[in-house]
Structure formats: structure tokens, C-alpha cells
Amino acid sequence: MKPIPMTQVGADKLREELKHLKSVRRPQIIEAIATARELGDLKENAEYHAAREQQSFCEGRIQEIEGKLSNVQIIDVTKLTNNGKVIFGATVTLLNLDTDDEVTYRIVGDDEADIKQNLISVSSPMARALIGKALDDVAVVDTPSGGKEFEIIEVQYL
Structure with a gap:
């Protein structure tokens, strides 16, 4: 991949978002999935499917940010x-x-x-x-x- 130009402030904001997703958002989603599983039948469980969709979005964003940070070129x-x-x-x-x-x-x-x-x-x-x-x-x-x-x-x- 080609380098992604970014300022130091922008790279810091991405790192903060990544930290928040991993340490706050991911555990919240895991808890929501566990709670939804306790409600019974997963095929017709809207809370479960919504939590799984949130998990998919969160994991995708984590991968996107990690990819960008691995190719970032900070220009000061x-x-x-x-x-x-x-x-x-x-x-x-x-x-x-x-x-x-x-x-x-x-x-x-x-x-x-x-x-x-x-x-x-x-x-x-x-x-x-x-x-x-x-x-x-x-x-x-x-x-x-x-x-x-x-x-x-x-x-x-x-």
C-alpha cells in the first residue's frame, strides 16, 4: 500500500478512536450479545442481530484504522x-x-x-x-x- 499522509493531530485522533473501540465499545457489544443470547431463540431475536451487526461494524472500523495507522506518513x-x-x-x-x-x-x-x-x-x-x-x-x-x-x-x- 502507498503511504497515507497525515498530520500528527490526525494520527493521534485515529489512535484515540482505536483505543476507544477496543477498550470501551468492543466490551459493550460483547455484553449486549451475551444479554441478547439469554433471551432465547436467536433466529427471531432482534436484539441479538442488532448487536452482531454493531460488532461487525466495530471490528471493520478497527481493521480500517489499524491499516491506515500501519501505512501512515506523518508530515510535520x-x-x-x-x-x-x-x-x-x-x-x-x-x-x-x-x-x-x-x-x-x-x-x-x-x-x-x-x-x-x-x-x-x-x-x-x-x-x-x-x-x-x-x-x-x-x-x-x-x-x-x-x-x-x-x-x-x-x-x-x-
Whole structure:
């Protein structure tokens, strides 16, 4: 498998989720299965089937997280010299040339993306348009309503 880029914060969150799934959620599901088994006939036992479905989801998520963590490539931009280029992990302030609105995004891994916190995925159209550009460059982002132009007004390696 190819390396999965991620910030340290993102990797830590995945490790926390994995710990919670293994130490809290898994035992809860096992208890629910045991309780449901005591109710009798398993063929018509909705609680049992629901608990087994939860167990399947939980185990799948555990495997997914373990797989990602085994291939993670942690990128710490704070240790890099800021040369004004937009790279993975950079925090970029943009000026929308159509509306004169400013917006700030941080480019993170796919699992860390959260637009409400202005964290955009490295594979998003916005990030793909920004990566490799430098301070004062104009990036054209393809949107359903056409291309939008953004001027890069600040690049920070936080």
C-alpha cells in the first residue's frame, strides 16, 4: 500500500478512536450479545442481530484504522522552512477574487478533513488547485458553477 499522509493531530485522533473501540465499545457489544443470547431463540431475536451487526461494524472500523495507522506518513510542516509554497499541512489564506472574501484553510489528510473547522482534504479540488502554488499566485478551482479564482495572500506552516 502507498503511504497515507497525515498530520500528527490526525494520527493521534485515529489512535484515540482505536483505543476507544477496543477498550470501551468492543466490551459493550460483547455484553449486549451475551444479554441478547439469554433471551432465547436467536433466529427471531432482534436484539441479538442488532448487536452482531454493531460488532461487525466495530471490528471493520478497527481493521480500517489499524491499516491506515500501519501505512501512515506523518508530515510535520512546523519543521520545514516556509518558502511560501503551499504544501500538505500548510495553512493558506485566500482572497476570492469574485467576492473579495477572505478564507483560511489548512490542508490535511482525507481522514482529518472537516470543512466546519476549515480543514480540507489534500485530495479535494481546492487543495489540488493550491498545492505547489506560492504566495501571491492565483489558483483556479473548478466548481460546478465554473472556475473560481483565489489569490494566495498568506501561507503558514503551523
